[in-house]
Amino acid sequence: MNGFTGFVLRRVIGAVVTLFALSVIIYVVFYVTPGNVAQITCGPRCSPAQVHQVAQQLHLDDPLYVRYGHFLQGIFAGQDYSTGTSVEHCAAPCLGQSYQTGRQVTDVIWTKLPVSVSLVLGAMVIWLVLGIGTGVLSAWRRGRFTERALTAVTLAGTATPVFVIGLVLMIVVCGELRLLPFPQYVNLTDDPEQWAWNLLLPWLSLALIEAAGFARLTRASMLETLAEDHIRTFRAYGVGERAIIVRHALRGATASVIALNAVTVGSAVGGAVLTETLFGLPGIGQELVHAVKVVDLPVVVGMVLVTGFFVVLANALADVLYAVADRRVVLA
Amino acid sequence: MSEALAVVETAGTDTTVPAVSGARQFWRRLRAQRAALVAAAVVALLVLVALAAPLLTALEGQDPTTYHPALIDSARGGVPLGSFGGVSAEHWLGVEPQTGRDMFARLVYGARVSLGVSLGATVVQVAVGIAMGVAAGLGNRWVDLVLSRITDIFVSMPLMIMALALLAIVPNTFPRPVLVALIIALVAGWSTMAKMVRAQTLTLKNLDYVAAARLSGWKTWRIAVRELLPGLAAPGITYAALLIPSNISAEAALSFLGVGVKPPTPSWGQMLTSADVWYQAAPQYLLLPAAALFVTVFALTVLGDGVRVALDPRAASRLRVGTGRRRENRARAAVPENALPEKALPVKSLPEKEGPA
Numbered sequence: 001m002n003g004f005t006g007f008v009l010r011r012v013i014g015a016v017v018t019l020f021a022l023s024v025i026i027y028v029v030f031y032v033t034p035g036n037v038a039q040i041t042c043g044p045r046c047s048p049a050q051v052h053q054v055a056q057q058l059h060l061d062d063p064l065y066v067r068y069g070h071f072l073q074g075i076f077a078g079q080d081y082s083t084g085t086s087v088e089h090c091a092a093p094c095l096g097q098s099y100q101t102g103r104q105v106t107d108v109i110w111t112k113l114p115v116s117v118s119l120v121l122g123a124m125v126i127w128l129v130l131g132i133g134t135g136v137l138s139a140w141r142r143g144r145f146t147e148r149a150l151t152a153v154t155l156a157g158t159a160t161p162v163f164v165i166g167l168v169l170m171i172v173v174c175g176e177l178r179l180l181p182f183p184q185y186v187n188l189t190d191d192p193e194q195w196a197w198n199l200l201l202p203w204l205s206l207a208l209i210e211a212a213g214f215a216r217l218t219r220a221s222m223l224e225t226l227a228e229d230h231i232r233t234f235r236a237y238g239v240g241e242r243a244i245i246v247r248h249a250l251r252g253a254t255a256s257v258i259a260l261n262a263v264t265v266g267s268a269v270g271g272a273v274l275t276e277t278l279f280g281l282p283g284i285g286q287e288l289v290h291a292v293k294v295v296d297l298p299v300v301v302g303m304v305l306v307t308g309f310f311v312v313l314a315n316a317l318a319d320v321l322y323a324v325a326d327r328r329v330v331l332a
Numbered sequence: 333m334s335e336a337l338a339v340v341e342t343a344g345t346d347t348t349v350p351a352v353s354g355a356r357q358f359w360r361r362l363r364a365q366r367a368a369l370v371a372a373a374v375v376a377l378l379v380l381v382a383l384a385a386p387l388l389t390a391l392e393g394q395d396p397t398t399y400h401p402a403l404i405d406s407a408r409g410g411v412p413l414g415s416f417g418g419v420s421a422e423h424w425l426g427v428e429p430q431t432g433r434d435m436f437a438r439l440v441y442g443a444r445v446s447l448g449v450s451l452g453a454t455v456v457q458v459a460v461g462i463a464m465g466v467a468a469g470l471g472n473r474w475v476d477l478v479l480s481r482i483t484d485i486f487v488s489m490p491l492m493i494m495a496l497a498l499l500a501i502v503p504n505t506f507p508r509p510v511l512v513a514l515i516i517a518l519v520a521g522w523s524t525m526a527k528m529v530r531a532q533t534l535t536l537k538n539l540d541y542v543a544a545a546r547l548s549g550w551k552t553w554r555i556a557v558r559e560l561l562p563g564l565a566a567p568g569i570t571y572a573a574l575l576i577p578s579n580i581s582a583e584a585a586l587s588f589l590g591v592g593v594k595p596p597t598p599s600w601g602q603m604l605t606s607a608d609v610w611y612q613a614a615p616q617y618l619l620l621p622a623a624a625l626f627v628t629v630f631a632l633t634v635l636g637d638g639v640r641v642a643l644d645p646r647a648a649s650r651l652r653v654g655t656g657r658r659r660e661n662r663a664r665a666a667v668p669e670n671a672l673p674e675k676a677l678p679v680k681s682l683p684e685k686e687g688p689a
Contacts, residue, residue: 014484017481018481018484018485018488021481021482021485022485022488022489025485029498029501030497030501040501155630155633155634155637156626156630158633159577159626159629159630159632159633159634160626160629160630161581161584161585161588161601161625161626161629163584163585163588163601163604164604164622164625164626167604167607167608167618167622168622170608171608171611171618175611175612267490273492273493273496273585273589274492274585274588274589277588277589278608285492288493288496288497289496289589289590289591291500292496292497292499292500292591293500293590293591295500295501297500297501300496300497300500301497303493303497304490304493304494304497307490307493308488308489308490308493310490311488311489311490312488315487315488
């Protein structure tokens with residue numbers, strides 16, 4: 001058990017270090033760009049006075065490490081901003097303020113996050129069912145036509161960009177067949193039924209792409225287990241094929257599937273940019289694309305940090321979950 | 333001929349060292365996979381189209397950037413005139429809505445952007461990945477620690493997000509396709525490559541032949557180039573082959589979002605941005621770039637998978653291709669003078685020898 005606690009501890013420390021380094025890199029890359037940072041941050045329509053004010057708020061006269069210190073202080077302790085006429089407080093996880101919209105980045109993220117989370121969690125259910133199902137089926141029917149067909153389909157799945165599948169789905173289902181209206185996001189708390197109906201297509205498009213990875217992983221992992229000697233022994237004892245598939249081969253695949261799922265969810269929260277843009281879902285990804293187009297630097301930096309946070313967290317979680325499912329990892 | 337000699341030399345021994353050269357064996361195993369062969373043909377065709385883009389458009393008599401306002405119905409918001417989105421003898425695949433630019437020319441030039449950007453990005457990824465991986469693998473503890481940490485950070489960097497964000501701050505004067513390739517390359521792909529190369533380097537480093545080189549006083553640099561790089565070729569090529577399609581998707585995605593390759597340079601992803609608005613009036617505006625993208629990425633993925641199988645001895649053994657040794661043996665057995673000493677000697681010649689003695 002000590003080994004396990006130590007493993008988790010090492011992994012958590014590793015994640016913290018990675019997050020710290022990530023924040024430094026992001027800060028340096030975005031706030032030490034060539035050109036007038038205050039002007040870029042403030043936006044093209046800012047007056048010189050406003051630019052000067054932004055330069056003060058970003059502490060641009062201070063050396064880099066002091067500026068970064070202020071940035072970190074904002075995240076952990078909050079920060080006070082003077083808007084010229086009044087002083088505004090930005091509470092603890094403060095990622096700065098958009099000078100173009102006047103909104104605090106944390107607020108922007110909080111309003112967008114539920115949409116992205118709705119999208120990813122719903123899609124997750126579909127990709128798990130579809131991916132694992134396909135993987136089990138093709139491992140079970142290995143060497144037959146079913147397996148070959150499924151392998152081709154999953155390969156096509158990994159090869160298709162999500163916006164191509166999404167576009168085709170949207171046009172066929174909403175445009176031609178008129179089975180569903182074109183998706184428009186509805187809050188879960190407002191109308192759960194409409195929420196689900198409107199998210200059905202985005203869920204499907206995202207899930208179809210991700211399911212392919214799960215199918216391949218499940219199949220490969222199950223085939224590996226099925227090739228082992230103890231499975232042959234079970235067969236010799238007369239254990240049925242179904243029991244072998246479900247009780248042994250599938251169980252052998254769970255650890256890696258859980259780990260892959262954590263990583264996929266983590267990266268999808270921010271990585272669903274394409275799905276959100278295509279279906280017009282007002283999530284983190286869509287907001288980021290907008291912020292990039294209008295060069296709203298504080299929002300961009302905040303979004304990158306938050307999505308990076310999710311990915312690092314998910315990676316650490318994946319390792320720990322993997323270790324829980326398969327204790328041999330801890331020894332390595 | 334030399335192959336046959338090699339076979340004769342190793343025929344009696346039990347070594348698993350293939351008598352056939354690596355490249356020939358690779359081709360053998362790749363050829364044995366029908367899907368990979370078809371994919372390779374498709375890829376070759378695409379590369380040809382991309383290279384011959386100016387020729388093909390000259391044949392059609394169009395270019396990808398000229399506006400044809402006469403061919404679109406400005407009263408209906410820029411829908412192409414004529415049937416099937418303006419297909420005619422002059423415009424083989426019709427014209428683009430709103431601008432009237434030639435679809436065929438844009439599609440063909442789009443192949444250049446897609447393949448060019450992804451190949452460029454892959455070259456950078458492989459170069460950086462190998463350099464970082466070998467340096468971490470051969471360096472001392474601290475070099476390894478620092479480089480591995482940096483690599484880990486990049487592994488956990490969200491590709492789309494970082495690429496998007498970086499594209500926001502780089503000045504527009506930078507040539508866009510080069511910029512897109514560089515950003516795709518530096519944000520993602522190289523880190524997993526570096527991890528793989530480092531692991532492989534650590535394994536190779538302790539093998540006898542590398543140790544021998546070190547003991548003979550070779551410089552680290554020379555060991556890396558002469559002894560390690562050949563050993564890294566197989567996993568490196570495999571990984572690069574799988575990176576190309578994912579780079580194509582990345583470029584298409586960025587261009588789809590409107591931050592990648594900028595107009596007037598044509599790109600498949602960019603064409604799809606507004607395709608959903610036009611699909612009823614000009615369905616090929618959606619279908620052509622979507623199909624081009626799908627076929628390209630699919631073919632490259634299948635080819636990459638084929639390359640992986642061909643270079644992985646465990647996976648390749650399932651192909652039942654072998655090293656070609658069996659066929660050589662059979663050919664040898666058919667030749668009388670070769671067949672005699674092996675089969676005839678022990679059975680028939682022994683009593684004959686005994687007789688006179």
